[in-house]
Amino acid sequence: MPRKTAKRARRSPPERDARISSGVSSTSSPGQVKVTRVDALKSRQATRAGTPQSLLNMPLDIVLEILTYLGPRELLQLARTNKAFRAMLMSRTSQSVWKASRRNASVPERPARLSEPAFAHLLYSNYCHICLTLRSVQPMWEYGVRYCGDCKKARFPCMESTIHEEFDGKAFSFFNFLTVRRGPRKHRVYYYHIPEMEYFRSAWHMLGGDKDLRRKFIQENTQLREKKIQFGRFCKLWVGDQAVARAEELDRIREKRLNAIVEKLRAMGYKEEIEWIARDDYAPLSEHRLVRKAEPLTARAWKGMKEEIIDLMDEVRDEWLDRRSPGIEESRIKTRRG
Numbered sequence: 323m324p325r326k327t328a329k330r331a332r333r334s335p336p337e338r339d340a341r342i343s344s345g346v347s348s349t350s351s352p353g354q355v356k357v358t359r360v361d362a363l364k365s366r367q368a369t370r371a372g373t374p375q376s377l378l379n380m381p382l383d384i385v386l387e388i389l390t391y392l393g394p395r396e397l398l399q400l401a402r403t404n405k406a407f408r409a410m411l412m413s414r415t416s417q418s419v420w421k422a423s424r425r426n427a428s429v430p431e432r433p434a435r436l437s438e439p440a441f442a443h444l445l446y447s448n449y450c451h452i453c454l455t456l457r458s459v460q461p462m463w464e465y466g467v468r469y470c471g472d473c474k475k476a477r478f479p480c481m482e483s484t485i486h487e488e489f490d491g492k493a494f495s496f497f498n499f500l501t502v503r504r505g506p507r508k509h510r511v512y513y514y515h516i517p518e519m520e521y522f523r524s525a526w527h528m529l530g531g532d533k534d535l536r537r538k539f540i541q542e543n544t545q546l547r548e549k550k551i552q553f554g555r556f557c558k559l560w561v562g563d564q565a566v567a568r569a570e571e572l573d574r575i576r577e578k579r580l581n582a583i584v585e586k587l588r589a590m591g592y593k594e595e596i597e598w599i600a601r602d603d604y605a606p607l608s609e610h611r612l613v614r615k616a617e618p619l620t621a622r623a624w625k626g627m628k629e630e631i632i633d634l635m636d637e638v639r640d641e642w643l644d645r646r647s648p649g650i651e652e653s654r655i656k657t658r659r660g
């Protein structure tokens with residue numbers, strides 16, 4: 323039914339990615355099912371050259387080779403485009419693709435507890451992993467999740483004293499508690515992560531009363547906790563570096579756009595005015611909202627903004643002429659608006 327198909331197509335990326343966060347693959351027998359799905363989709367989809375879908379016409383090994391040149395963010399986006407790519411990228415066959423892609427993009431080392439798609443999901447899917455909201459979501463790297471404020475509250479209850487006793491009085495050495503200082507005396511309050519607690523409880527009970535096994539369990543999980551904390555620190559630094567790199571990239575795009583506009587205005591006869599404002603980093607031209615956009619200047623964009631920019635340059639020209647000797651004003655340059 324057409325209505326049903328349209329509804330599926332409009333489904334939000336978070337909804338389609340809900341399975342990724344748990345690292346669950348959508349196929350039980352990866353190799354075969356994937357190829358079948360790719361083939362099945364080929365017959366149903368328009369595969370125009372140059373579109374991601376056109377990849378589906380190629381042999382699987384070549385497609386996988388091509389995909390290694392994409393970054394993890396792009397792989398994640400590709401997995402959202404249709405079922406065939408999703409099945410392909412969520413399968414074990416694609417592990418090497420994710421790995422190569424991660425290395426190309428210089429992202430942090432993947433923790434062993436997360437699958438490749440789940441790790442990319444943590445790095446780049448900017449929404450709550452529980453309720454899928456996009457509002458106020460911060461990654462909690464140490465826990466491998468992204469929660470909104472409400473879900474964080476629900477998933478991090480306050481620690482009860484019995485928990486400490488439950489784990490031979492060693493809970494503080496291997497639990498990754500969230501700590502907050504509260505009250506006038508700023509005493510520490512500890513919050514535990516429910517999935518972590520569920521895992522520890524289940525594993526602990528399986529050890530029975532064996533003291534050696536319990537000691538080993540505490541030792542191993544204490545080391546793992548340290549690794550999680552280090553991973554969190556590293557990811558925070560990586561996010562900072564990413565933000566700096568992104569800001570620099572946007573600056574480069576803005577600079578290129580400004581230079582393109584300057585060249586167009588020079589060609590239109592604003593040479594002296596451009597030289598005059600160049601001494602002040604092209605202000606006010608460079609401060610104009612349409613000039614400051616971090617987008618490449620297309621012919622269409624220029625057409626849409628041209629009149630407004632010419633008005634601005636006419637004001638610049640008037641000011642420039644006012645500051646020159648009166649005799650020179652007679653030789654005003656006529657603007658070529660065509």
Ligand SMILES: [Zn+2]
Pocket residue numbers: 450451452453454455469470471472473474
């Ligand atoms: Zn939430």
